[in-house]
Amino acid sequence: TSTPKRIAVTGAAGQICYALLFRIAKGDVYGPDQPVILQLLDLPQAQDAVRGVVMELADCAFPLLVETMVTDDPATAFRDADAAFFVGSRPRGKGMERRDLLSANAEIFRAQGRALNETAKRDAKVVVVGNPANTNAMILAANAPDFPNENVTSMIRLDHNRALTQLATKAGVAVAEIDRLAVWGNHSPTMFADWTEATAQGGKLPDMIGDDAWYRDTLIPNVARRGTAIIEARGASSAASAANAAIDHMHGWIHGTGGKWMSMGVHSNGEYGIPEGLMFGVPVICANGTYERVEGLTFTDFQREMMARTIAELEEEREAVSALL
Ligand code: NAI
Numbered sequence: 001t002s003t004p005k006r007i008a009v010t011g012a013a014g015q016i017c018y019a020l021l022f023r024i025a026k027g028d029v030y031g032p033d034q035p036v037i038l039q040l041l042d043l044p045q046a047q048d049a050v051r052g053v054v055m056e057l058a059d060c061a062f063p064l065l066v067e068t069m070v071t072d073d074p075a076t077a078f079r080d081a082d083a084a085f086f087v088g089s090r091p092r093g094k095g096m097e098r099r100d101l102l103s104a105n106a107e108i109f110r111a112q113g114r115a116l117n118e119t120a121k122r123d124a125k126v127v128v129v130g131n132p133a134n135t136n137a138m139i140l141a142a143n144a145p146d147f148p149n150e151n152v153t154s155m156i157r158l159d160h161n162r163a164l165t166q167l168a169t170k171a172g173v174a175v176a177e178i179d180r181l182a183v184w185g186n187h188s189p190t191m192f193a194d195w196t197e198a199t200a201q202g203g204k205l206p207d208m209i210g211d212d213a214w215y216r217d218t219l220i221p222n223v224a225r226r227g228t229a230i231i232e233a234r235g236a237s238s239a240a241s242a243a244n245a246a247i248d249h250m251h252g253w254i255h256g257t258g259g260k261w262m263s264m265g266v267h268s269n270g271e272y273g274i275p276e277g278l279m280f281g282v283p284v285i286c287a288n289g290t291y292e293r294v295e296g297l298t299f300t301d302f303q304r305e306m307m308a309r310t311i312a313e314l315e316e317e318r319e320a321v322s323a324l325l
Helices: 015-026 044-059 074-078 098-119 133-142 157-171 205-209 212-234 240-255 301-320
Strands: 005-010 036-041 065-071 083-086 125-128 152-154 182-184 192-194 262-267 279-287 290-293
Touching (some): 005 015, 015 036, 015 044, 015 240, 044 065, 074 098, 083 098, 098 133, 133 152, 133 262, 133 279, 152 279, 157 192, 157 205, 157 212, 157 240, 157 262, 192 212, 240 262, 240 279, 262 290, 279 301
Parallel strands (some): 005 083, 125 152
Antiparallel strands (some): 182 279, 279 290
16 A cells, blocks of 8 residues: 555635545545545634544545644644645624735745744645645745645635536536637636637537627636625535545646647746736646646737736736735
8 A cells, every 4th residue: 555645725614625534535636545634724713623533534434534733733734745735814894904814825825834834744735725726836936946846736626616507407418528728817706717728519508508698708707707606505605525626636637638628727927918926827738747727829909808807807816915925
């Protein structure tokens, strides 16, 4: 049997982790033959709640889960980690301005970036889920100077999955038949679910659906507002689907995507006019444990307009936290 993989997870007492941890322990990230160790981080006041989750993990008797460790110290949580899910973040409180939310989280991700820098394996794969996910990931990477930038990513896979199902339903094809879908930019209502290059059953998806008005006026806004629709219906924000997306993100990165596109928030190198240094959702193809950005795309005016909107928002966010970069 192989050496266990160490997986650090923050926000362990929260609702996303209540779905996520059980799937990691079951083997959904590294596969059915790979033992895992969970290294769970949450705030001091959440330690009791985490212990309850750990009791339930124990009660599942997962054959692959060799150890579960709980701490309120980031450097301890990230020690020798092979993978890290940054789920915990500061939620928006009553009367809190967007700017206050950004800076409260920037403080958290600065401290956690320093801890990551100190104790994680250099090839650890990091995904930031906690909102504002893109900007939190940018801060994390900026505060981990000895940790490879490329290994810090943010999650936009939930939006990708949301778009996949809506497209598959509309076109009458299976989700798995769709390729070359992209979700660009911020994990926020400015995100751009882009079907321009999408294919299914050997054809172009936009041609198969043949309804540009539906794409612009229904698909794009529905994907962008799906989080709100779920809060309205469920009385709580999406948790199981967010956990599933985090698993898909990490599984795709580790095991490859078989030549298919998936959307990932990655550090911009300035491609496609995306300002360098922003953490930005782009299409990637994963193989051999790494991701490659999809290159060589050309944009229509509509695409450029949609990109500009989400770029502007991320630049504003960067401006709001510039002191911590
Ligand atoms: P939750 O409020 O149920 O749980 C958050 C947990 O994080 C709590 O246990 C809290 O104590 C912990 N936490 C807060 N600050 C922490 C810190 N500094 N260190 C460690 N732990 C800390 O929230 P939920 O529903 O689990 O969501 C977590 C985050 O994921 C939220 O920011 C949410 O907006 C975001 N999210 C992101 C999605 C995406 O697609 N990127 C999708 C859905 C949610």
